[in-house]
Amino acid sequence: MTSLNPIRKIFQGVAGRRQMFTLFDRHARRPNRREEGASILYAGEWFEITEAGHDYMLEVLPPLWIRGSIFAMREFMTGSVTSVCFALRINRAIRYFHGYCDLSDGNSVEAMRQAIIERECRPESAMTREERLEHIWSITSEAYRGYACARWPNSVRGQRTVVLQAGAGALFQKLLSDLTDDEISAKLPVQLRHLPTPLAA
Structure with missing residues (x-):
């Protein structure tokens, strides 16, 4: 199997x-x-x-x-x-x-x-996009992460969400998988933001 x-x-x-x-x-x-x-x-x-x-x-x-x-x-x-x-x-x-x-x-x-x-065993530190998203999910407080509920379209219900900050301090939920590169960078700890993405084999 x-x-x-x-x-x-x-x-x-x-x-x-x-x-x-x-x-x-x-x-x-x-x-x-x-x-x-x-x-x-x-x-x-x-x-x-x-x-x-x-x-x-x-x-x-x-x-x-x-x-x-x-x-x-x-x-x-x-x-x-x-x-x-x-x-x-x-x-x-x-x-x-x-x-x-x-x-x-x-x-x-x-x-x-x-x-x-x-x-x-990779020769240098690097993180794939998937690893960045998983790390964000792992370090985000439960108060600021969740799952798409009944307010979301049926096709995405149950998918993971994180809370982001909009202008003027407003907060909103977004699917973890839909985060942009800039949003990912903002969510990562400073020391991880500039790690390279490994080249595809």
Whole structure:
């Protein structure tokens, strides 16, 4: 079985303990939370964590399994999707990562491992448009992000939105996917605004 969910980096930098717990369930306020079908939101998401965060995850519960430097959490986030933690040697340093893998796909863990290594071995810092949008979603307070509701056209209901500021301090909602380059730049932390976009392979 091949995963339908793209493997995607959702946070730039190393998430500390507080940020790590926020990132674990950044879809907490999604509409119809109690309904099935949330796996597509989580499966494929990954971000870098600290060694202390990695060790905490290993010690909080006995793992479902351990395979070398990778282990899976016993508690599932949704459906067959659970946390998988990686300790990977990248450019001669051991780094730590958390990802959500759909264990019904026998290739999901290895595909994520390879994707993380490939992404983190780039010779210079760069962020794709998708990574910029995911980072914005990850760092935006829940008070300023949400989902397109009944006021929106049927075709976009349930899609992610963020609050932007118009002239004279007025606020308005816009689909995350529709942000312009200038709006993305304004939403990113200063140190990330001028990172290059990687060239297409």
